Amino acid sequence: MSVSVNLPLNSRGKLASSLPAEQLAEITELFENRLEGHSLDAPFYTDPAIFKIDMHAIFGQHWIFAASVAELPEPGDYVTVDYGPYSLIVLRNDEGGVNVLHNVCRHRGARVLTESTGSTGNLVCGYHSWTYSPEGNLIHASAPGETKFDKSCFGLKRAHGREYAGLIFVCMADEPPADFEETAKIFEPYLAPHDLPKTKVAYQQNIIEEANWKLVMENNRECYHCDGHPELACSLFPTWGLTEGLVPAHLEEVWDRNTQAQAALEKRCQRYGIPYEVFEELDTRVAGIRISRESLDGDGESFSPDGHRLSKKLLGDLRDFRLGRCSMHLQPNSWFHFLSDHVVTFAVFPINEHQTLVRTTWLVADDAVEGDDYDLEKLTHTWKQTNLQDKAFVELCQAGANSPVYEPGPYMKSEYQVEAFINWYVQRVQEHLA
Structure with missing residues (x-):
């Protein structure tokens, strides 16, 4: 579903005029002189002006992963998504689509919804009770003595929303990047067997990492540091990202075991008609993506100490627990693990140049019963620990x-x-x- 957008703050002219010409020229030169194959210069991680540019050029122009459908199962359900100076309301409407509204009252700018998640009918600003419909239209505003007040001119500003394979994306650009539709066609067949509309939220974790958002994303995009993830290494082969000739001696046995497990996984995928091939265009398309299905260690079923399933309920129409994980990376702010028994989504929301919110959400089958079909602590243990370890790593880099x-x-x-x-x-x- 798409809704119209009116966001003049994102125009290039506004961005250019908001920074002194000399400062903008210096920043432009930093980008032009970036040394390929190397980490970025320090200002990219520390400068408030570059962060402001990031908010305009990246988070103000591109499709951002916001939530899964499991977070908005019924009409009126909503989540609020905050990054940089922006706050968005992502709301399930009566037609089953998604409305994306700026969380800024048109009276004096107060936040309309103050909770991170909830359910609502009309949207009522708590300051002066201006009331908006789920589509953002102003339907009530007491205006004593006002004879020329036209409510139709003061609806909430809108942004674009799209829903693909159970994932919800938002974009604030006047004209969103057009190739996202093609990227969605790539990942939808991989995700379809997991049937996210038939899942529910088991748990959601919000962590604030004291680091620039790009450091958070860089850390996710490699496993060179995976020796620092002992819980994850029980099931995720720490040879991820390596190829023949790059495997260190201490991981040769793990590499061989991974190779055998991957071959067995691919045979099962072929049997069930499930896509598994690597598709990777991380920087050769605007909506950059990497997706594949990869084997897990041990029993090969889930993120547990022995690789055994963590929920007794299979997702969607999957017929086998031993299907490893479908791993997907999307630029600029998300990554995902789709397993037979649960799904883990990760969303990165910048706060400022040195703070980032990382939101992790665990999804299970909508008929799975906590305590009977899954143990919540066991379900979340591996990635809770891994997230804390990653937080420490990226904070070292920020320092x-x-x-x-x-x-x-x-x-x-x-x-x-x-x-x-x-x-x-x-x-x-x-x-x-x-």
Whole structure:
């Protein structure tokens, strides 16, 4: 579903005029001189002006993963999504579609909805009770003595919303990137067997990481650091991202085991008609993507100490628990794991140049019963621990970027997806600044 957008703050002219010409020229030069194959210069991670550009050029122009359909199962259900200076209301409407509204009252700018999630009929601002329909139309505003007040001129501003394979995306650009439709056609067949509309939220975790959002994304795009994830390494092969010739001696046995498990997984996928091939265009399309189905260690079923299933309920029409994980990366703010027994979604929402909210959501079959079909602590344990470890890693990097002696270091060959993310980011910002 799409709704109209009216967001003058995103215009290039507004962005250019909001920064001094000399400062904008310096920043433009930083992008032009970026050293390929290396981490970014410190200002990319520390400068409020560059963060402001990121909010305009990336989060103000591109499709952002906001939520799953499991978070909005019924009409009137909503989530609020905040990043940088923006706040959006993502609302399930009576027709089953999604309305995306700016969470800014048209009277004096108060937040209309203050909870992160909930259910509502009309939207009522708590300041002066201006009341809006789920479509954002102003339907009530007491205006004593006002004879020329036209309510039709003061509806909530809208943004674009799209729903694909149970995932909800938002975009604030006047004209959103057109190729997202093609990217959705790529990932929909991979996700369809998991049937996200028939899932429910088991748990959601919000972590604020004291680091720039790009450091959070860089950390996710490689497994060079995966020795620091002991809980995850029980099921996720720590050789992820490696190829023949790059495997260190201490991981050779793991590599062989992974190779055998992947071959067995691909045979099962062929038997069930489930796509598994790697599709990767992280920086060669505007809506960058990487997706594949990959084997897990142990029993090969889920993120547990022995790889055994964590929920007794299969998702969708899947007929086998031992189907590894479908892993998907989307630029610029999300990654996902789709397993036979549950799904984990990750969304990154920048707060400022040195703080980022990471939202992790665990989904299970909508008829799964906590305590009978799954143990919530066991279901969430691996990624809760991994998230805390990643938080520590990216905060170390932020501390380094703040140091006067920091300079960009080279990415290793196994970190090629980090380079792809940074290359995508630089291309998009340069297009916007141009």
